[in-house]
Amino acid sequence: xxxxxxxxxxxxxxxxxxxxxxxxxxxxxxxxxxxxxxxxxxxxxxxxxxxxxxxxxxxxxxxxxxxxxxxxxxxxxxxxxxxxxxxxxxxxxxxxxxxxxxxxxxxxxxxxxxxxxxxxxxxxxxxxxxxxxxxxxxxxxxxxxxxxxxxxxxxxxxxxxxxxxxxxxxxxxxxxxxxxxxxxxxxxxxxxxxxxxxxx
Numbered sequence: 001x002x003x004x005x006x007x008x009x010x011x012x013x014x015x016x017x018x019x020x021x022x023x024x025x026x027x028x029x030x031x032x033x034x035x036x037x038x039x040x041x042x043x044x045x046x047x048x049x050x051x052x053x054x055x056x057x058x059x060x061x062x063x064x065x066x067x068x069x070x071x072x073x074x075x076x077x078x079x080x081x082x083x084x085x086x087x088x089x090x091x092x093x094x095x096x097x098x099x100x101x102x103x104x105x106x107x108x109x110x111x112x113x114x115x116x117x118x119x120x121x122x123x124x125x126x127x128x129x130x131x132x133x134x135x136x137x138x139x140x141x142x143x144x145x146x147x148x149x150x151x152x153x154x155x156x157x158x159x160x161x162x163x164x165x166x167x168x169x170x171x172x173x174x175x176x177x178x179x180x181x182x183x184x185x186x187x188x189x190x191x192x193x194x195x196x197x198x199x200x
Contacts, residue, residue, distance in 0.1 A: 006136045006140070006167065006168065007127055007128065007133050007136060008133055008136035008137040008139070008140040008141055009038070009125070009127070009133065009137045009141060010141060011141055011145065013123070013125050013127075014035070014038065014137070014141065014142075016123045016124075016125070017031055017034070017035065017119065017123055017125075018035065018083075020119075020122060020123050022119075022122070026115065027115060027118060027119060027122075029105065029107070030107065030111075030112055030115040030116060030119065031119055032087045032090065032091070032104075033047065033087075033104055033106055033107075033112070034112070034116060034119075034129075034131065034134060035083065035087065036084055036087045036088075036104065037131065037134035037135075037138075038134045038137045038138055038141075038142060039081050039083050039084045039138065039142055040065060040078050040080075040081075040084055040138070041078070041134065041135050041138035041139065041142075041156060041157055042065075042067070042076070042078070042134075043131075043132075043134075043135065044106075044109050044112065044131045045109075046067060046076070047103075047104060047106055048102070048106045049067070049102075050065070050067065050102060050103040050104065051101055051102055051103055052103060054066055054067045054103065055080070055088075055103075058077065058079060060079070062079060062080065063079075063080040063085065064077055064078060064079050064080060065077070065078045065080060074158040074160070075158075076156070076158055077156075078156060087104070088103060088104075091103075091104050091105055109131060112131050113130050113131060116129040116130060116131065117129060135157065136168070138156075138157075139153055139157060139165065139168040140168045143156070144168055144169060150162065150165055150166065150168075150169055153165055153168070
């Protein structure tokens with residue numbers, strides 16, 4: 001059976017989206033909620049259902065999100081990273097958040113994905129930008145790339161089986177291999193020059 005290729009954003013692509021100055025509030029909002037999901041790994045429906053009551057102090061005395069994944073009904077406990085807190089603070093007094101008693105003023109999934117295509121175009125990202133890739137980005141780029149152990153990532157993703165999480169590690173192995181080929185070629189060219197110079 002052919003393995004499904006998981007699309008995720010690189011660190012550079014995430015930084016590009018963070019640093020882009022969008023001219024409309026609509027695109028800024030969609031960008032912020034997309035990033036919130038990249039740094040919490042929560043699916044669209046789980047972000048939509050969040051209220052302030054889902055935030056409490058965790059085992060370390062810091063703020064965490066305590067919720068349940070609607071898809072699997074598994075408990076989710078997610079430490080709040082600085083960028084996540086900044087987004088929560090930004091929309092704390094937003095009219096729609098207050099009216100709906102929600103943590104964030106999220107649009108419909110259809111609108112979110114339509115505007116994400118627009119954001120991809122503005123940021124010159126050639127991958128198909130959808131809300132679905134936020135979980136993959138959290139797993140591959142935000143956590144595993146930064147040295148978070150696979151067991152912790154698996155727990156945060158709500159995976160019941162470590163093998164499910166290992167798919168992300170395979171993706172990273174492929175990336176490591178590609179990066180090392182580039183490095184190997186650079187070193188070969190550099191060393192060849194030195195050897196040629198020495199021989200002459």
